[in-house]
Amino acid sequence: MTDLSRDYDGTRVVSDLTLSLIPGEVTCLLGPSGCGKSTTLRMAAGVEGPTHGTVHIDGELVADASFCIPPEKRSVGLMFQDFALFPHLDVTHNVAFGLSGSRQGKLDRVHELLDRVGLAGYGDKYPHQLSGGEQQRVALARALAPRPAIMLMDEPFSGLDNRLRDGIRDRTLEILREEGAAVLLVTHEPDEAMRMADKIALMRKGRIVQLGAPYTIYTKPVDRQAAAFFSDVNVVHGVVGKGQTDTPFGPFLTPALVDGADVEIVFRPQHCRLDFDRPNSPVRPTVEHGVPARGMVVRARFMGNQSLVELAMDHDGSLLKAVVPGVFMPPVGTPLVMSLRRDHAHVFPCLTQSRVDDPWNTSA
Known part of the structure; x- marks a missing residue:
């Protein structure tokens, strides 16, 4: 055809x-x-x-x-x-x-x-x-x-x-x-x-x-x-500055995008990791998972062989989801820290650009 x-x-x-x-x-x-x-x-x-x-x-x-x-x-x-x-x-x-x-x-x-x-x-x-x-x-x-x-x-x-x-x-x-x-x-x-x-x-x-x-x-x-058609996705918004985008999960390199472009960091719930928030023993940033961000449990559901946990994030109140193997049912209001597999995260220009007309700088 x-x-x-x-x-x-x-x-x-x-x-x-x-x-x-x-x-x-x-x-x-x-x-x-x-x-x-x-x-x-x-x-x-x-x-x-x-x-x-x-x-x-x-x-x-x-x-x-x-x-x-x-x-x-x-x-x-x-x-x-x-x-x-x-x-x-x-x-x-x-x-x-x-x-x-x-x-x-x-x-x-x-x-x-x-x-x-x-x-x-x-x-x-x-x-x-x-x-x-x-x-x-x-x-x-x-x-x-x-x-x-x-x-x-x-x-x-x-x-x-x-x-x-x-x-x-x-x-x-x-x-x-x-x-x-x-x-x-x-x-x-x-x-x-x-x-x-x-x-x-x-x-x-x-x-x-x-x-x-x-x-x-x-x-x-x-x-x-395309990512969201195959499963739930989490989306974190940011703005490009000097070749990178700063987020609560640490910076992401975005050299192909122009400064001022709105971007979306997209990652799947199964690529997240949850830890209890322990102020006296905080979770440290790693190369693989980046910087952990704190949130409060809004909902936890057992799905058979895994659990789905939703957090309201401290930085903007947005809801992000994490899939945890087995049974993990923390009570509503429990503070947790979330980190993500950076090698499984995707960076895309925001669907509705408000800052620049050409986020990929294709007119250059």
């Missing part, structure tokens, strides 16, 4: 999107609802054409602003969140629906796929006799039956309960890799993208804002919004 755009009634919902899929690789389109993920997938499938840009499959042009080859002629498999099984057909005929060739050849392919998805012996059942997880596996078998070169999946696991979802996702991923198809998976769940993807395309307002491996997307976010 190259420079793809799509307009609806004069409103652009996908803008200048470029993305390549590779056989045997799972690419996730990740982003909030309404950001253009499903529209991108429909253009890849041929369900609708682009307003601008091109789609090529294996070097062949299949869509541009003037024409669009339909899905059935593109060698693509489609899976949607409602599974879209034919209620009047049994499982065998649902899976065989898109197949051509001899009757025996089609039956052999159906039996092979039902066995691989763990539904051997279910061929004579109807969709209403199946659980949600079983219906999902039938939909997967049907999409894979014609051996598509590309598998396009629009939130196919969203209708499953959490108890089943992880196991079915893992089995689906295993089968997709065995088939060697290029996979494009649309999801709004970061955990799902991290679990399944070889590559994540993070979308926002119709554009890909960051593209890379899950580890890179998570550990090197392009901006505060």
Whole structure:
């Protein structure tokens, strides 16, 4: 997909999107609802054409602003969140629906796929006799039956309960890799993208804002919004002066930003450390964790295998969160000191600059 755009009634919902899929690789389109993920997938499938840009499959042009080859002629498999099984057909005929060739050849392919998805012996059942997880596996078998070169999946696991979802996702991923198809998976769940993807395309307002491996997307976010999409984040504000930004957690080097620029120091709660405030034995600054800052406990919650503690910080009253392994439930009002892993903190220009127009000094 190259420079793809799509307009609806004069409103652009996908803008200048470029993305390549590779056989045997799972690419996730990740982003909030309404950001253009499903529209991108429909253009890849041929369900609708682009307003601008091109789609090529294996070097062949299949869509541009003037024409669009339909899905059935593109060698693509489609899976949607409602599974879209034919209620009047049994499982065998649902899976065989898109197949051509001899009757025996089609039956052999159906039996092979039902066995691989763990539904051997279910061929004579109807969709209403199946659980949600079983219906999902039938939909997967049907999409894979014609051996598509590309598998396009629009939130196919969203209708499953959490108890089943992880196991079915893992089995689906295993089968997709065995088939060697290029996979494009649309999801709004970061955990799902991290679990399944070889590559994540993070979308926002119709554009890909960051593209890379899950580890890179998570550990090197392009901006505060990208970091916050994967987990809670803490934000400390500061102003650049002489190549650094002073904060209650110590100074951060910001040589690429101009003096006077508003910046945000962004860090995740799991990268914080809490200690009791002991005036006679204070926590000392370290290279790894910087300067500790004091706050008062506002709330503490046990989350199963970890605890979430919120502090109102002494320096400005802002609320910052820390995740602590195990059970740690200090009473409200307990003074604690927080420090953070400086190598896991990110410095970004503030989203709304009030002091300078060009914080990166790109006009120089």
